[in-house]
Amino acid sequence: MGSSCEIKFIGTDASPFANRVQFVLNLKSIEYEYIVENLACKSELLLTSNPVYQKVPVLIHANKPPLSESLIIIEYLDEMYPDVHPILPSDPLDRANNRFWAAYIDNMFIPLFEELRKTPDKEGKEAIKKQIIERTQLLEEVFVKFSKGKAYFGGDNVGYLDVVFGCFLGWVRFVERHNEFKIIDEAGTPKLLEWANRIWSHEALKDVIPGSETLMDFYMMLQVHKPARAI
Numbered sequence: 001m002g003s004s005c006e007i008k009f010i011g012t013d014a015s016p017f018a019n020r021v022q023f024v025l026n027l028k029s030i031e032y033e034y035i036v037e038n039l040a041c042k043s044e045l046l047l048t049s050n051p052v053y054q055k056v057p058v059l060i061h062a063n064k065p066p067l068s069e070s071l072i073i074i075e076y077l078d079e080m081y082p083d084v085h086p087i088l089p090s091d092p093l094d095r096a097n098n099r100f101w102a103a104y105i106d107n108m109f110i111p112l113f114e115e116l117r118k119t120p121d122k123e124g125k126e127a128i129k130k131q132i133i134e135r136t137q138l139l140e141e142v143f144v145k146f147s148k149g150k151a152y153f154g155g156d157n158v159g160y161l162d163v164v165f166g167c168f169l170g171w172v173r174f175v176e177r178h179n180e181f182k183i184i185d186e187a188g189t190p191k192l193l194e195w196a197n198r199i200w201s202h203e204a205l206k207d208v209i210p211g212s213e214t215l216m217d218f219y220m221m222l223q224v225h226k227p228a229r230a231i
Helices: 016-027 044-049 070-080 092-118 122-147 160-166 169-179 190-200 212-225
Strands: 007-011 033-036 058-061
Touching: 007 016, 007 044, 016 070, 016 160, 016 169, 044 058, 058 070, 070 092, 070 160, 092 122, 092 160, 092 169, 092 212, 122 160, 122 190, 160 190, 169 190, 169 212
Parallel strands: 007 033
Antiparallel strands: 007 058
């Protein structure tokens, strides 16, 4: 993307939080400059753009102050560009419910995957796997409720929860392979499985979700900089 773009986006390919922003930028056909960050050696641009958390994603829009945190950035883009592929529903109660489940995904679901990585003993890992499966089955129920028999959490079109959860699918599949258990499958979450296959091939997402090699490189970086707890 050209450096003359009004929007500059600081991210890293393996971050599902950065991927969310890319997904929304693509859905809304917004041109942007992508600045790839090395989280093992953070740039001065990142540190000055997000001095509080010092992490990606960060969005810089023209001469406005930088924005951080993926959910905040998504909502900002949705409000700034409301006429192309709205992300959040128009009804206030529906919007609130979407935000509730997005917070659940970020605070109650995704952290379990990091807990699984950092837990050294087999018994502890099995307990976390059980929690992941249970919470995925809850998200299956959420999908059924929100989609109302249609293709996406957002109904006929990709919506807020499709972006929030959909961009974590690469890591879901990576963890399934490397921990020898199924998280989204025909037996436990058939509707989510259909949804996952559908959104995985979405035109705006298919070049955003990182491949297995990218995820493995990031995983190995985590193992070095944030190693598992000692037994």
